[in-house]
Amino acid sequence: MTDDALERVLESLDLEVLDRDLLLGDPGPGEGRLFGGLVAAQSVVAAGRTVEAGDLHSLHAYFLRPGRYGSPIRFVVDRIRDGRTFTTRRVVAHQDGEAIFNLSASFARPDAGVAHQAEAAPEAPGPEGMIEWAELRARWWGHAIPKAAINEAIEVRVSEEVAPPSAPGMPPQRFVWLRPRGTPPDDPLLHSALLVFASDRTLTNATFLAAGITPSPAYQFASLDHAVWLHAAPRFDDWVLYLSRSPVAHAGRGLNHGAMFDKDGRRIASVTQEVLVRKIDPDIDADIDADIDTDKGSR
Secondary structure, eight states, rough: OOOHHHHHHHHSSSSEEEEEEEEEEEOOOOOOOOOHHHHHHHHHHHHHHTSSEEEEEEEEEOOOOOOOOTEEEEEEEEEEOOSSSSSEEEEEETTTTTTEEEEEEEOOOOOOOOOOSSSSOOOOOOTTTOHHHHHHHHHHHSSSOOOOOOGGGEEEEESSSOOOOOTTTOOEEEEEEEEEEEEEOOOOHHHHHHHHHTSSSSSHHHHHHHTTTTOOOOEEEEEEEEEEEEEEOOOSSOEEEEEEEEEETTEEEEEEEEEOTTSOOEEEEEEEEEEEEEOTTTTTTGGGOOSSSSGGGGG
């Protein structure tokens, strides 16, 4: 049985088919900028509904413009390739007449082949006793952060302690536990979409952590692109450990890497994201670029 927040996300992922390769989605109500993970998840569903066989195994995406709640999104799908093993789709999400998100996704049929996991899941404390992500963000920002109800669909538990680097010269890392607040339907595409949805939670802050900066209203930050590799058809109905670190930043652009492990220690996904971070100049804040999601910190 799902709770109201997860049900709201699942409703948003239930896209209306307008034509063969044209679908319509409702982001639902909310405050501030549209959560990028939602439009990414909707785009995954839009692509997947045009695929006859195979599971999502990778995606590469760009956040083009900030979206908003309360306005429908059109998803235009291009059938790039239908192969014997791999199927490729491109999806462009449009809102209010403008493209806001661009996705390339690849789906693969099950196949036998090489399999290994070079690194074991890291030793990490369990989610019990960790604080809610919303509570930690409120401390950083000095007040409760306005957010859409859909953001509560994923329970996020975070340790206030930062994990030490895994090796000399490596950046510090953060462990976060994620799980849906309810049980998703038994649909592999929805489980993949929900995992993509969750992969956009907390990852941005790896750049702040590596730079020794605490997120606050003094900083503006936004995801520029997002890539996910699913190493197995996921089951996202229990806790997932999300490890994140930022190995490099330049010109205000930080690169973030994430790794997701199930409770059995199996690595189920890898994530990479580039994020723009810059300090707000109060003398020119009225001229902030319209294409930057100034509410990104509200995640």
